[in-house]
Amino acid sequence: MIVLENICKTYRIGRERKVHALSDVSETIGAGEFVAVVGPSGSGKSTFLAMAGLLERPTEGIVRFDGKDVTDLRDTERTRIRAERCGFIFQFPSLIPTLNALENVLLPKTVHRTYKASDEEWGREMLARVGMGDKLENLPYQLSGGEQRRVALARALINKPDVILADEPTGAVDAYNADVIMNLFKEWNAQGKTVIMVTHDMKLAGEAGRVIQLKDGRVAGEK
Amino acid sequence: MKKLSTVAWRNLRRKMSRTVLLAGSAAITAFILFVSYFFVFSMERSIAASASRLGASLMVVPEGFGGQAGDMIISGTPTKFYMPESVLDKVRTISEVEAASPQLYLETVSTVCCQTSGDFPVVAYDPKTDFTLKNWTATEKQIGKYDLIAGAEAGGKNYIYHFDNEYMQEWVTLFGKDFMLKNMIFPTGMGTDKTLFITLDAARELNHKKNKLDFPENSISIILVKTKPGMEEFVSRQIDRMNLNVDVVKGSGLQETVNKQVFPVKMMSYMMIGLVLIMSALQVMTMFTALISERQKEIGMLRAMGASRAVTFRLLLMEAGFASVIGATFGSFAAAAALYDNRILILQLLQLPMLFPDWSTGLLIGLGTTAITTLIAIVAAFFPVRSTLKLQPYEAIREGEY
Numbered sequence: 184m185i186v187l188e189n190i191c192k193t194y195r196i197g198r199e200r201k202v203h204a205l206s207d208v209s210e211t212i213g214a215g216e217f218v219a220v221v222g223p224s225g226s227g228k229s230t231f232l233a234m235a236g237l238l239e240r241p242t243e244g245i246v247r248f249d250g251k252d253v254t255d256l257r258d259t260e261r262t263r264i265r266a267e268r269c270g271f272i273f274q275f276p277s278l279i280p281t282l283n284a285l286e287n288v289l290l291p292k293t294v295h296r297t298y299k300a301s302d303e304e305w306g307r308e309m310l311a312r313v314g315m316g317d318k319l320e321n322l323p324y325q326l327s328g329g330e331q332r333r334v335a336l337a338r339a340l341i342n343k344p345d346v347i348l349a350d351e352p353t354g355a356v357d358a359y360n361a362d363v364i365m366n367l368f369k370e371w372n373a374q375g376k377t378v379i380m381v382t383h384d385m386k387l388a389g390e391a392g393r394v395i396q397l398k399d400g401r402v403a404g405e406k
Numbered sequence: 407m408k409k410l411s412t413v414a415w416r417n418l419r420r421k422m423s424r425t426v427l428l429a430g431s432a433a434i435t436a437f438i439l440f441v442s443y444f445f446v447f448s449m450e451r452s453i454a455a456s457a458s459r460l461g462a463s464l465m466v467v468p469e470g471f472g473g474q475a476g477d478m479i480i481s482g483t484p485t486k487f488y489m490p491e492s493v494l495d496k497v498r499t500i501s502e503v504e505a506a507s508p509q510l511y512l513e514t515v516s517t518v519c520c521q522t523s524g525d526f527p528v529v530a531y532d533p534k535t536d537f538t539l540k541n542w543t544a545t546e547k548q549i550g551k552y553d554l555i556a557g558a559e560a561g562g563k564n565y566i567y568h569f570d571n572e573y574m575q576e577w578v579t580l581f582g583k584d585f586m587l588k589n590m591i592f593p594t595g596m597g598t599d600k601t602l603f604i605t606l607d608a609a610r611e612l613n614h615k616k617n618k619l620d621f622p623e624n625s626i627s628i629i630l631v632k633t634k635p636g637m638e639e640f641v642s643r644q645i646d647r648m649n650l651n652v653d654v655v656k657g658s659g660l661q662e663t664v665n666k667q668v669f670p671v672k673m674m675s676y677m678m679i680g681l682v683l684i685m686s687a688l689q690v691m692t693m694f695t696a697l698i699s700e701r702q703k704e705i706g707m708l709r710a711m712g713a714s715r716a717v718t719f720r721l722l723l724m725e726a727g728f729a730s731v732i733g734a735t736f737g738s739f740a741a742a743a744a745l746y747d748n749r750i751l752i753l754q755l756l757q758l759p760m761l762f763p764d765w766s767t768g769l770l771i772g773l774g775t776t777a778i779t780t781l782i783a784i785v786a787a788f789f790p791v792r793s794t795l796k797l798q799p800y801e802a803i804r805e806g807e808y
Contacts, residue, residue: 229800230800233799233800236710238706238710238798238799238800238803239798239799239800239801240798258714258715259714259715262709262712262713262714262715263712263714265710265711265712265799266711266712267712271707271710271711273707273710273803275703277707279413279416279417279704280420281413281416281417281419281420282413282416290413290708290711291711291712293409293410293413294410294413294708294711294712294713294717294718294721295711295712295713295714295717296410296717338711342712
C-alpha cells in the first residue's frame with residue numbers, strides 16, 4: 184500500500200548545518216498491516232511517519248501510495264489523499280480549544296468540505312467507541328489528557344481511513360487510556376485497515392504485526 | 407459543525423484580547439478614513455465653489471461697465487447699471503454656454519440680520535439658475551420667494567448655530583417686506599460676505615412700490631456665465647458678435663489661482679490618508695505574523711487532516727476579515743456620530759462650506775470605509791499566512807513546536 188524507496192530527508196539548520204533525518208530508507212507497508220516504528224529519540228521515526236502519511240516530501244527517493252508515485256504530486260492531490268485515505272494521531276494535544284469533542288471529531292469533514300448530516304451520527308458513534316459518548320459537548324479543557332487523546336483517535340477515524348498513522352499515541356496517557364487506544368487500533372486493523380504506529384514502548388510495539396527499528400535515520404532492523 | 411466560518415469565529419473568541427486589538431486597529435483606520443473622506447470631499451466641494459464663484463468663466467455687464475464687473479464681485483458694492491433680461495436669453499442660445507444666471511444689484515440697506523447690524527448691499531439672484539451661491543451655502547434648502555440668504559458677515563456667522571433647526575426663525579425687513587433667513591454663505595473673502603441675497607422674483611414684485619426700490623422693468627445687472635471647458639474665448643467672441651451692447655469680462659484666471667493654492671493641502675490630505683492605510687496594514691501584518699507563528703502547529707495539523715491550502719487560507723483570512731468588519735463598522739459609526747454631533751462646531755472652526763453627509767450618503771461612506779478597511783486587513787494578513795502555507799504540514803508542525 185505504501186512504499187518508500189531510498190528515501191533521504193535532510194533538514195537545514197541555519198546556513199551551514201544539515202541534519203539527515205532519514206538516509207536511504209526503503210520499506211514496503213502492505214494493506215492491512217499493523218506496523219510499529221521504534222527507535223531512540225532523533226532516529227527519524229516521526230519523519231518516517233510524515234513520509235508515509237504524505238505530510239512531507241523527501242529530499243531524495245520515491246513514495247508510492249497504492250502503487251502510484253506521489254512524491255511530486257501537486258499539493259491539492261496529496262491533500263486529497265490525506266483527507267480521504269489517512270487518519271493522523273499526533274503526539275501533542277491537537278484538539279481545537281474552542282470546539283467541543285464532537286466538533287473536533289468532525290473537523291476533518293469541515294476542513295475538507297465534505298461534511299454531511301450523516302457524519303454527525305458517525306462522529307457520535309466513534310466517540311462512543313472510544314468511551315467518550317457521554318462527553319460530546321465537553322470542550323478540550325474539560326477533558327483529561329487521556330480523554331483528549333481518545334477524542335483525537337475518534338477524529339482520526341471519522342473519514343474511515345485506509346491507513347492510520349499514529350505518532351506516540353499512548354505517550355503521556357495512563358494504562359486504561361493506552362488500552363482503549365491499542366484495542367481500537369487492533370479492531371481497525373482486523374477490519375483490513377493499515378496501522379502505522381510510532382512508539383518508544385517496546386511492549387506496545389510487540390502488539391503490532393511487524394516492527395521496524397530505526398537508528399540514526401536508517402533501518403536498523405525488523406521483526 | 408458545518409461551516410468553516412464557525413471555526414474562524416470561535417478562534418476569534420478564543421483570544422479575545424488579540425481580537426479586540428485587531429478590531430480596535432480596524433476601528434481607528436475606519437474612523438480616520440471616514441473623517442478624511444468627509445473632509446477631502448468637503449474640500450473638493452469648496453474648491454469647486456471657489457472655481458464657480460471666483461472664476462465664473464465670463465461675466466456679462468452693460469456696455470461701459472466692464473471695468474467695474476470685477477469690483478462688484480470682489481467688493482459687492484452695488485452699482486446701478488441695468489440691461490434688458492432679453493440679453494440673458496440670447497446668451498443662453500450659445501451652445502457652448504453650460505449655465506447662465508442673472509443677478510440684479512439693488513440697494514445698500516441699514517438693517518439688523520441675525521443679531522448683526524450694519525449697511526448691507528442687497529442683491530437679487532435667481533435660485534433656479536444659480537450656480538455660484540449654492541456652492542457656498544450651509545445647507546441645500548429650497549429657497550422660496552421671500553426667503554433670504556445672508557453673507558457670513560451679514561449675520562450668516564450667527565445663523566450657523568441654528569441653521570438646521572427649523573423651529574428657530576429669523577426675519578429681516580427689507581424694502582418694507584419681511585424676509586425669512588433661510589441660508590447663509592460661508593466666508594469667501596469677497597463682497598459676498600457682507601451681502602444679503604433675495605430672489606429676483608421678490609425684487610421685481612417689490613419694485614416701484616412704497617419703498618426705495620426703483621429699477622427698470624425686466625432688467626438685470628449682470629449675467630454670470632459658465633462655459634464648456636476651454637470655450638471662454640469662443641463664447642466671449644460669440645457674445646460680442648451678437649451686438650448686445652454689453653461688455654464681457656473673463657474670470658478664469660482666479661480659478662487656476664485657487665486650484666494652485668489648494669493643491670498642496672489636497673495632496674497633504676491624500677498623503678495622510680495613504681499613510682494611515684499603510685500604517686494600518688503594517689499593524690495587521692505584524693499582528694498576523696505573530697499570530698501565525700503562534701499557531702503554526704495548529705495550521706500544520708489542519709493541513710494534515712485534509713485542509714487544503716485554499717481552505718486554510720480562507721479560514722485564517724476569515725478571522726482577519728471578521729475582526730476587521732466588526733472594528734471598521736464600529737469605527738465608521740463612531741466617525742459619523744462624532745461628525746454629526748459636532749457639525750456646528752466644525753462649521754464654526756473651519757468656515758468652509760462643508761457638506762455633511764445625509765443618512766444614505768453616510769451609510770454609503772460607512773460601507774465603503776468598512777469595505778476598504780476589511781480589504782486592507784485581509785491583504786495584510788495574506789502575506790504572513792502565505793509564507794506559512796508554503797511549508798509542508800509536517801514542517802509547519804515541527805516549526806510550531808519551537
